[in-house]
Amino acid sequence: MSSLQTGWQQLWSIVGKDLRSELRARQVWAAMALFSALVLVVFYFAFDLRIENNAAVAPGALWIAFVFASVLGLGRTFAAEQEHGAMDRLLLCPVDRQVIFLAKLIGNLIFLGVVEAVAVPLFAAIYNLPILGGQLLMIVVLGTVGIATMCTLFAAVASTTRAREIMLPLLVFPLLIPVVIGAVRATQSLVAPIVNDPPWPGLLVAFDVIFVTLSALFFQFVVED
Amino acid sequence: MNTLTSQPAAPGQQSPPQPANRVWLDPVRKYGEYVLGGAVAIGMMLSIWAAFVLAPTDTVQGDVQRIMYFHVPMALLAFFAFFVVFVSSIIYLLRRDERWDWLARASAEIGVVYTTMVLICGSIWGKAYWGTWWDGEPILTTTLILWFIYVAYLLLRFYSGRTESGARNAAVLGIIGFVDVPIVHFAVTWWRGLHPTGYVLNGATPDTPPAVFIALMLAMATFTLLYGFLLLQLYRLERYTTEAERLRARVEYGD
Numbered sequence: 001m002s003s004l005q006t007g008w009q010q011l012w013s014i015v016g017k018d019l020r021s022e023l024r025a026r027q028v029w030a031a032m033a034l035f036s037a038l039v040l041v042v043f044y045f046a047f048d049l050r051i052e053n054n055a056a057v058a059p060g061a062l063w064i065a066f067v068f069a070s071v072l073g074l075g076r077t078f079a080a081e082q083e084h085g086a087m088d089r090l091l092l093c094p095v096d097r098q099v100i101f102l103a104k105l106i107g108n109l110i111f112l113g114v115v116e117a118v119a120v121p122l123f124a125a126i127y128n129l130p131i132l133g134g135q136l137l138m139i140v141v142l143g144t145v146g147i148a149t150m151c152t153l154f155a156a157v158a159s160t161t162r163a164r165e166i167m168l169p170l171l172v173f174p175l176l177i178p179v180v181i182g183a184v185r186a187t188q189s190l191v192a193p194i195v196n197d198p199p200w201p202g203l204l205v206a207f208d209v210i211f212v213t214l215s216a217l218f219f220q221f222v223v224e225d
Numbered sequence: 226m227n228t229l230t231s232q233p234a235a236p237g238q239q240s241p242p243q244p245a246n247r248v249w250l251d252p253v254r255k256y257g258e259y260v261l262g263g264a265v266a267i268g269m270m271l272s273i274w275a276a277f278v279l280a281p282t283d284t285v286q287g288d289v290q291r292i293m294y295f296h297v298p299m300a301l302l303a304f305f306a307f308f309v310v311f312v313s314s315i316i317y318l319l320r321r322d323e324r325w326d327w328l329a330r331a332s333a334e335i336g337v338v339y340t341t342m343v344l345i346c347g348s349i350w351g352k353a354y355w356g357t358w359w360d361g362e363p364i365l366t367t368t369l370i371l372w373f374i375y376v377a378y379l380l381l382r383f384y385s386g387r388t389e390s391g392a393r394n395a396a397v398l399g400i401i402g403f404v405d406v407p408i409v410h411f412a413v414t415w416w417r418g419l420h421p422t423g424y425v426l427n428g429a430t431p432d433t434p435p436a437v438f439i440a441l442m443l444a445m446a447t448f449t450l451l452y453g454f455l456l457l458q459l460y461r462l463e464r465y466t467t468e469a470e471r472l473r474a475r476v477e478y479g480d
Contacts, residue, residue: 153397153401154398157381157394157397157398158381160385160390160391160394161381161384161385161391161394162384162385162386163384167377167380167381167384170373170376170377170380171377171381171398173373174370174373174374174377174402174405174409175374175401175402175405177370177409177412177413178405178408178409178411178412181412181413181415181416182412185416198415203412203415207408207412210404210408214400214401214404215401218397218400218401221318221393221394221396221397222390222393222394222397224390224393
């Protein structure tokens with residue numbers, strides 16, 4: 001069996017393990033979906049949206065809901081391992097660190113996908129924006145990959161500190177600014193096309209590639225012991 | 226920076242005492258710091274004199290333009306300080322010599338102080354010249370994000386304590402944070418829709434009086450020396466703190 005095949009198997013067995021334990025034990029997914037829906041509703045009141053400012057504000061509300069939900073939910077990426085002392089065992093397995101990182105990233109992407117499957121239709125409904133479709137899906141996926149990557153890496157970093165709940169947003173929010181700008185702008189251009197706008201989806205792809213590469217490269221240093 | 230020139234230690238080992246063979250460095254070790262400190266003090270007075278007396282009053286902005294003589298050098302040195310964090314973080318991850326970690330930490334602290342002052346005096350300048358404390362101009366926004374990244378870096382160091390994993394995590398942030406800064410800057414620039422902002426610092430034209438350059442170079446040199454002086458102090462503080470913690474641990478747990 002080639003090493004690529006082995007890596008592939010290892011990847012999906014870790015993802016499968018995380019999904020199983022998530023589905024059996026904790027109900028964080030439902031709570032996070034509810035949370036992001038709640039953020040959307042709070043923004044709806046906070047900005048008193050009307051027809052004229054809807055297009056400018058609504059995409060921002062959507063992405064803030066995603067970023068908040070990511071930081072809250074993905075901060076627990078390594079919590080189960082640490083609470084049960086399973087991190088050492090996971091690291092003792094003859095598995096590449098990159099594979100562990102990618103498995104955790106895929107798990108987090110599935111998690112966020114569930115949250116977004118609830119939040120996006122709700123978003124389109126309460127902000128009255130008929131933008132559901134392939135393009136929005138693409139933008140959501142691209143933005144989510146960037147957010148999830150940084151959150152996965154820095155969840156591992158923050159979990160070693162004394163104040164992990166507050167550390168994760170402090171670490172991740174400034175680094176995520178490019179992705180948030182790109183995602184919000186791309187979503188805005190769906191609502192109301194902006195002339196002379198740079199190609200945000202392409203830039204999001206570039207940001208994602210950079211972030212995924214960097215994170216996969218440096219994850220091994222974070223989980224060394 | 227005589228303390229940085231010794232050989233790398235084995236990973237995880239305590240820092241060895243200074244090598245005794247470089248006798249010719251002794252006077253530098255003994256008096257270098259005082260000379261450096263004195264140069265900073267004299268340079269700072271000269272810079273203040275140059276900025277307020279030597280340099281002519283700007284024809285467009287008036288006296289407020291004199292902030293530039295402190296603002297620009299501090300901004301450049303802040304970027305340089307974070308570059309030092311970046312480089313020493315890479316070397317730390319490669320060599321695992323804790324002295325590079327001390328250097329990264331010391332430089333990050335100075336960088337944050339410089340960036341804070343840049344943001345404050347930039348806001349004062351902006352209020353006087355543009356009429357607003359803050360403006361969404363790309364370089365301002367980037368500097369603010371830069372500040373957030375490195376304050377988070379210092380907080381991470383604070384919350385992880387002086388452990389090896391804390392040092393590694395901080396090095397990872399020191400590298401990714403620095404790589405992220407140009408990306409942030411591009412994103413913020415494009416976010417403003419590719420328009421030239423119209424706010425241009427006094428461009429260097431041939432008829433810019435030489436006194437302006439003299440004052441700027443003087444301030445630049447002074448703030449560079451100040452950076453070196455502070456780096457030396459903070460580096461030593463890092464070393465002593467680490468050693469003190471080790472001694473305390475030895476006393477508590479026995480040898």
